[in-house]
Amino acid sequence: MLDLFGKAILDYQTQNAPEALITFTSISDEDEMDVAYLFRPYDLMPKIEQKALQLSYGKILDVGCGAGSHALSLQNDRKLDVTAIDLSTNAIETCRLRGLSNAIVTDVLAFNPAEQFDTILLLMNGTGIFETLVKSALYLQHLKSLLAPNGQILIDSSDLIYMYDADEDGGAWIPSAHYYGELTFTVRYKGQTDETFPWLYMDYNTLQNAAVANGLHCELITEGDHFDYLAKLTHL
Numbered sequence: 001m002l003d004l005f006g007k008a009i010l011d012y013q014t015q016n017a018p019e020a021l022i023t024f025t026s027i028s029d030e031d032e033m034d035v036a037y038l039f040r041p042y043d044l045m046p047k048i049e050q051k052a053l054q055l056s057y058g059k060i061l062d063v064g065c066g067a068g069s070h071a072l073s074l075q076n077d078r079k080l081d082v083t084a085i086d087l088s089t090n091a092i093e094t095c096r097l098r099g100l101s102n103a104i105v106t107d108v109l110a111f112n113p114a115e116q117f118d119t120i121l122l123l124m125n126g127t128g129i130f131e132t133l134v135k136s137a138l139y140l141q142h143l144k145s146l147l148a149p150n151g152q153i154l155i156d157s158s159d160l161i162y163m164y165d166a167d168e169d170g171g172a173w174i175p176s177a178h179y180y181g182e183l184t185f186t187v188r189y190k191g192q193t194d195e196t197f198p199w200l201y202m203d204y205n206t207l208q209n210a211a212v213a214n215g216l217h218c219e220l221i222t223e224g225d226h227f228d229y230l231a232k233l234t235h236l
């Protein structure tokens with residue numbers, strides 16, 4: 001794994017000449033992403049993320065924590081018990097440098113701790129980690145196994161239908177070969193080889209259907225300003 005995202009995060013943390021990340025997807029053109037965004041304090045988080053933090057309680061797991069901004073807010077401002085995990089060694093090193101007490105390098109699918117969690121957070125298009133619609137079942141089943149009996153999974157995503165052209169009747173031209181939220185995401189950083197990976201956006205109904213099919217109840221908590229939403233999954 002090239003871990004370009006993680007390298008940019010660690011460069012920003014250690015002041016090692018950080019540069020903006022260039023990102024593009026299978027349905028969108030190149031865009032610059034300021035790495036500082038991944039270090040956002042509570043006040044600069046989108047309202048759906050603030051809502052997720054407000055609802056967090058008990059023993060918390062932040063999945064795909066990146067630079068650890070959500071976990072740090074819960075640990076430092078709310079004095080809550082948080083564990084943060086990420087695939088990226090560089091991201092987890094950054095979390096530790098920022099003072100996060102429990103930060104672990106692991107793929108969520110390989111994470112099998114002895115205890116379960118009351119709150120599991122997946123934020124900044126949390127469904128992205130599921131890769132594809134077919135694989136979302138695998139991830140949901142595993143997240144369910146990590147969830148305490150009365151616990152909650154708080155996850156955000158967006159309905160990407162607005163990215164597709166409309167026909168004369170107002171219907172959208174969407175791909176027929178796969179679900180329209182299944183993208184490939186490419187990251188470019190400091191002239192290194194591009195890193196491309198599958199990245200899944202799920203509209204709320206599709207997430208709800210996948211959740212129920214995998215034995216989880218799904219509730220819409222709030223919607224953001226740009227087709228984005230926060231959902232809560234609990235045991236049925």
Ligand SMILES: C[S@@+](CC[C@H](N)C(=O)[O-])C[C@H]1O[C@@H](n2cnc3c(N)ncnc32)[C@H](O)[C@@H]1O
Binds near residue numbers: 064129
């Ligand atoms: C879009 S970033 C979000 C970071 C952070 N949650 C935030 O809101 O700033 C997604 C993160 O998920 C991590 N990730 C992707 N797949 C993962 C997996 N299977 N297990 C653990 N972490 C994963 C990536 O390394 C990346 O840091």
